[in-house]
Amino acid sequence: MESVVSIQKVNKTFGEGTNNQVHALDDIDLVIQPNEFVSLIGPSGCGKSTLLRVIGDLITPTSGKITINGKSAHQARLDRDYGMVFQAATLYDWRTVAKNVQLPLELMKYSNDKKEARTREMLALVELEDFDRHYPWQLSGGMQQRVAIARALAFEPSILLMDEPFGALDEMTRERMNLELLDIWGKTQTTVIFVTHSITEAVFLSTRVMVMSARPGRLIQDITIDLPQPRNADSRENVRFFELETEVREALRQSESQKHE
């Protein structure tokens, strides 16, 4: 099977040749297969968001090779292979919920009928059918983030890039959103790359957790999460869940100690 993401020896240095040069990514190698759910976890400032943006062609790497669906990351972006979700919902205040979901469809010149149909379908998927005419600021944080997910999936991108999407939500909303995301992932068969600070969230959602070390950002451990699928609220009480959480925590601690050497 052809890999969705293939990264070889990718480096990123910000402000190269200046006094505040920052080596953000160091020799990253990563291969992601279709329909994987891969989490990137690491201490703050370790470059996980940078790696996500390098994959999404929002940041150009200093060196190395990135192949997305058999082509360059740049071509993949032009082909609209990426759906992005950020920590802030990043909805446009002057557009209704429905119009926000339609934004990518407008840019991709969908016909009106298809646009409307797709919007209805997506809002149903995130259970916000009745809120299509609301404005973003009339919704709660969790609902806004669901709109953002609907918008990201509206044009059926093959890769969903998520940068701490639930980082600003309270614990209870976050757990509910995790379940909903798994449900959506199961229905849409997308490949997900998910940046998070939360060990629990990473283990619960992912098929693989990539642990990164702090500056310069390196991938130091690749942990396969072999919890049974589909997962539900009970998965969090599975003994294996705690073992895997411990494994990720140990790896993170190791990355911390490396930093202090």
Place this chain on the structure above:
Amino acid sequence: MSSLQLPAWLKSSLYFLLIVIIIILAWEGYKLLGDVGGKFLRGTAQVRVGEERVPGSLCQSIGLCEVELPVRSDDRAMPHVKDMVVTIFEPPRRGSEVILLNILFRASLFTLQEAIAGFVIGGVLGFSLGVVFAHSGLLERGLLPYVVASQTVPLLAIAPMVVIWLGGNWFSVAIIAAYLTFFPVTINTLRGLRSPEMTSLELMHSYAATPWEILWKLRVPAALPYIFTALKVSATASVVGAIIGELPSGIADGLGRVILNFNQYYATGPERLWASILFASLTGMAFFLIITLLEYIFIHHQPADI
């Protein structure tokens, strides 16, 4: 919550009316403070009793003599509000049937048209400059200092130049009004176009949106609240610009000439100049309200209500 629920527009109109009444009372109250000549505080200056001049009562009793008022309160410096209103409904010239209201209303409308033309020209120019500067740091650094410098030259010096170049006509006046209008629009458009957060732009890039699409679907909608703030400033400024522009242009139909005329004959009818000032400010306010209404239509669904 108050028991009486009035619509917001009615409430602000009532407040406005209240302020008008307070200003009128303050005006007339100040006039009461002055003595006959309007120069001194009542009771502190000499008064004539029959053939004699005697000191005022306050001067006699507590020694407060000849206290000068900061502004003379006589009918020449400060005509009665009643006279200003009455004069509006009288013909200003002997042997003419046309009442002042008619003249002022027509002049205001004429000036407003010039102001609107100048406002549109200045608004389009200001917006375009803002768009250009937002996309090119090089042009911004190169041209913005000239834009700022243009505003340090007094309008009174620019206006005759424009008239010499373009002739003493209606269009010159619009250009002079535009000169006052474009600057706030440029500055605020630039600020507004740069207001979207990094992630909003990244979102657009992830859709491979073109710069044109980013401009119209993200930057301009995000800039609208900023642009309307500038347009409200410009609306009133364009009326001032038009009135000043009418003077060197020799245009006789607008408020500029009316104000100049009544200024020259101030001694014989000060209330007419005051009535003209009232109409000039009403014209500016009318334009301001038009823009506020447009703003409400365009961005009433934004979270921050105006």
